[in-house]
Amino acid sequence: MDQNLLVATGIKVTYAKHAGLFGSKPSTPVLHGVDIRIGKGQTVGIVGESGSGKTTLGRALLRLVDVSAGKIAFDGRNITHIPETEMRPLRRRMQMIFQDPMASLNPRHTIRRILTGPLLLHGLAGDAATALEQVKSVLDRVSLPAACVERYPHELSGGQRQRIGIARAVLMQPDFVLADEIVSGLDVSTQAQALKLLKGLSRELGLAMAFISHDLSVIRAVCDYVYVMRLGKVVEEGPCEQVFASPSAAYTRALLDAIPLPEYDPGWLERRTET
Numbered sequence: 001m002d003q004n005l006l007v008a009t010g011i012k013v014t015y016a017k018h019a020g021l022f023g024s025k026p027s028t029p030v031l032h033g034v035d036i037r038i039g040k041g042q043t044v045g046i047v048g049e050s051g052s053g054k055t056t057l058g059r060a061l062l063r064l065v066d067v068s069a070g071k072i073a074f075d076g077r078n079i080t081h082i083p084e085t086e087m088r089p090l091r092r093r094m095q096m097i098f099q100d101p102m103a104s105l106n107p108r109h110t111i112r113r114i115l116t117g118p119l120l121l122h123g124l125a126g127d128a129a130t131a132l133e134q135v136k137s138v139l140d141r142v143s144l145p146a147a148c149v150e151r152y153p154h155e156l157s158g159g160q161r162q163r164i165g166i167a168r169a170v171l172m173q174p175d176f177v178l179a180d181e182i183v184s185g186l187d188v189s190t191q192a193q194a195l196k197l198l199k200g201l202s203r204e205l206g207l208a209m210a211f212i213s214h215d216l217s218v219i220r221a222v223c224d225y226v227y228v229m230r231l232g233k234v235v236e237e238g239p240c241e242q243v244f245a246s247p248s249a250a251y252t253r254a255l256l257d258a259i260p261l262p263e264y265d266p267g268w269l270e271r272r273t274e275t
């Protein structure tokens with residue numbers, strides 16, 4: 001049985017720039033042939049400085065940006081150029097959690113509507129009452145009170161909104177979740193709680209995850225395997241333990257040197273959540 005869930009090879013992405021005054025359309029190559037492999041149930045980190053192409057790669061994996069070269073296979077199927085109508089059924093299986101949950105939660109809808117709506121839309125619940133039961137059970141799993149369903153996004157804290165974002169993704173019963181810088185806007189202890197929650201959920205539900213972060217200590221806390229990106233290329237990859245213990249690329253060593261010493265320690269997540 002193929003243990004790979006998502007396999008991307010030779011991915012190139014070029015963004016078209018706006019037409020200039022004289023009509024020329026120069027384009028910006030952003031990914032220069034990236035290979036990435038995510039196993040079923042595996043948590044993979046994608047790390048690199050701002051502008052290295054992490055978000056673009058994540059969006060390419062989900063077919064949210066077009067690739068100019070390369071191949072993306074999801075669960076053994078080549079999805080590189082399939083039309084959106086064929087992508088649609090796969091979208092439920094490939095969820096995304098955003099950095100700014102406020103921007104992705106409709107401010108005029110209650111949490112009940114935000115969370116039950118997609119369940120009903122995708123036929124994962126037969127009726128509104130069943131959908132609400134499923135929502136309450138997942139809210140409990142992400143340590144939010146059931147009464148949250150009557151709240152609006154602005155009535156929740158940043159950490160609670162991020163939990164709603166996680167709950168929304170998990171409710172879709174996905175095989176793969178892309179989490180793009182999801183803790184960077186949160187304070188340190190809320191960050192650690194959200195990371196611990198996701199780590200637990202991915203193990204419990206057998207979810208594969210790609211965790212995008214500029215912060216190696218976050219990657220180290222949750223990932224099994226890491227890809228280090230620089231200027232649109234993967235400069236190093238390997239099991240987290242190996243890359244952290246003996247990085248082979250000078251760029252990875254520089255990123256590791258930039259981590260404050262107390263966080264350069266795999267136990268930091270446990271300790272942060274204890275406080």
Ligand SMILES: Nc1ncnc2c1ncn2[C@@H]1O[C@H](COP(=O)(O)OP(=O)(O)OP(=O)(O)O)[C@@H](O)[C@H]1O
Binds near residue numbers: 015016048
């Ligand atoms: N829609 C777009 N149109 C044109 N250029 C873009 C677009 N999105 C990103 N870029 C450019 O592509 C490059 C890679 O951006 P990307 O957001 O993928 O990197 P990143 O590593 O995720 O950075 P960050 O951590 O800052 O989000 C950057 O130079 C960025 O300016």
